[in-house]
Amino acid sequence: MQHIIDRFISYVTVDTESDPNSETTPSTAKQWVLANQLVEELKKIGMQDVTIDDKSYIMATLPSNVDHDVPTIGFVSHFDTTPDFTGANVKPQIIPNYDGKDIVLNAEQNIILSPSYFKDLLQYKGQTLITTDGTTLLGADDKAGITEIVTAMEFLINNPEIKHGKIRVGFTPDEEIGRGAHHFDVNKFGADWAYTMDGSQVGELEYENFNAAGAKITFKGKSVHPGYAKGKMINSMLIANDFITALPSDETPETTKGYEGFYHVHHLTGSIEETVVELIIRDHNKIKFEKRKEKVEKIVRKINKKFAKQFGEDVAIAEINDQYYNMKEKVVPVKYIVDIAEKAMKELDIKPLIKPIRGGTDGCQLSYMGLPCPNIFAGGHNFHGKYEYVPVESMQKAVNVIVKIAELTAMPDYGLVVPKKKK
Numbered sequence: 001m002q003h004i005i006d007r008f009i010s011y012v013t014v015d016t017e018s019d020p021n022s023e024t025t026p027s028t029a030k031q032w033v034l035a036n037q038l039v040e041e042l043k044k045i046g047m048q049d050v051t052i053d054d055k056s057y058i059m060a061t062l063p064s065n066v067d068h069d070v071p072t073i074g075f076v077s078h079f080d081t082t083p084d085f086t087g088a089n090v091k092p093q094i095i096p097n098y099d100g101k102d103i104v105l106n107a108e109q110n111i112i113l114s115p116s117y118f119k120d121l122l123q124y125k126g127q128t129l130i131t132t133d134g135t136t137l138l139g140a141d142d143k144a145g146i147t148e149i150v151t152a153m154e155f156l157i158n159n160p161e162i163k164h165g166k167i168r169v170g171f172t173p174d175e176e177i178g179r180g181a182h183h184f185d186v187n188k189f190g191a192d193w194a195y196t197m198d199g200s201q202v203g204e205l206e207y208e209n210f211n212a213a214g215a216k217i218t219f220k221g222k223s224v225h226p227g228y229a230k231g232k233m234i235n236s237m238l239i240a241n242d243f244i245t246a247l248p249s250d251e252t253p254e255t256t257k258g259y260e261g262f263y264h265v266h267h268l269t270g271s272i273e274e275t276v277v278e279l280i281i282r283d284h285n286k287i288k289f290e291k292r293k294e295k296v297e298k299i300v301r302k303i304n305k306k307f308a309k310q311f312g313e314d315v316a317i318a319e320i321n322d323q324y325y326n327m328k329e330k331v332v333p334v335k336y337i338v339d340i341a342e343k344a345m346k347e348l349d350i351k352p353l354i355k356p357i358r359g360g361t362d363g364c365q366l367s368y369m370g371l372p373c374p375n376i377f378a379g380g381h382n383f384h385g386k387y388e389y390v391p392v393e394s395m396q397k398a399v400n401v402i403v404k405i406a407e408l409t410a411m412p413d414y415g416l417v418v419p420k421k422k423k
Contacts, residue, residue, distance in 0.1 A: 001128065001392050008130065008147040008395065009092050010037075011079070012139035017087040018080040018177045025055040025183055026080065026173035032056055034079050038146065038171055045154040047169070055183045058171040062153050062164070070165025070410045074194030075152075075402060076362055076373065077145030078175030081137060084384045091133040100125040105386065106134030113387050120201065120381050121389075128392040138388035140380030144395055145197035146171060148378060151395075152402035164406035170194070172362055178214070178323045181365035193337045193372045195405070196363040201353070202394045203345060204377035207331040207338050208356040209364050210261070210282040211289035212323040215296055217243060217279075219303075220315050223272040234311060236275040239303060240268065243277060243316070246299045259284045259356055261292060284326055284356055293320055324360050327367035327374075334372050340414050341376055344404035350397060353377075376401060 014034040019027040026032065035056040042050045047060040064070055081087040095103060100122055103113040111134030115121040132138045149169050156162055168191045172180040175198075199206060221236030247263045249255075256262045261283030269276050281296065283289040300318045307315040331338065338354075345352045363373030379394030408415040
């Protein structure tokens, strides 16, 4: 396990935070540091055809070691971290033989990782946890996935008695800002299907995700001296507040679960003259997804109608852009690729947790680009914040799943029980 710990720490201590306001790819120059490190490591462990393009997309090959035809499969992870919380100067803490009690992340700031609030911790009593020091995120999303893929490839290279077909690995930038697959060359990757290693707790296996859109609403106002403002001032911040209040209060991330969709206001900046509200719109159901976008547009139209006479033009301007769609539509026709992963977990005594993703992965977009790509657990919890942690045992189990999938894919009928055709 120490090998996994060392590899993981070597990744998370490199700051790779992405930037949604950048127009470059990768969105931050610092992502190149880890990207180049990964290229050298892939070469060192014996991977072939290791490439990195001008946008920092990494691909590599583990050749087949069988003499019969086997589909080419892939494993994909991203190396950027979210801009929601700082990823600079990450100082991981190792908690061996976790005792099930509170973990003091930062005594000086009284930051506690407690099972009384984060109940999932109790699943990992007796295991080795890697946590933050309470001042940064950890980066298990998705450097745990990268750790697992590299470790699995190294294991297969060092154990050639395990038979497998051709395996491609791909590491991407900017997934956290929704661009991870934008410049991914599916034809160059050349896999029949792939798996993103980007889920959370042990056993997660996902092939359904949200339909997703981002919305930016700009509200215009008129600034007038407050002593003489009656009938003249238009405060864009108050109009923005009206917009937010008009959204369903019980359809937010903190009030929904499972297949329930939501509206999530995540940024608000403003003054009297101009206020900008940014939100994301999510729903698994395509029809409900379209209705959610229509709801936003309807609220904007109502606001514009209210201020049309006073302002003389639209006081609110909405920009709504689709980000990704539910991969279920593309994966169900090849459902056996999910069945293979499920069988791999069962053979390793891991209980599969097949459920919808309340979010998205590179695999969502890749599935619509012609590369069906379900998502498998990477082991971390509490992503995007200072309470993030990952059990080392979970990363080892993910490594085992990757190896087992590779092994099953080289077997007749992928080791699955295939129903016989009726005569």
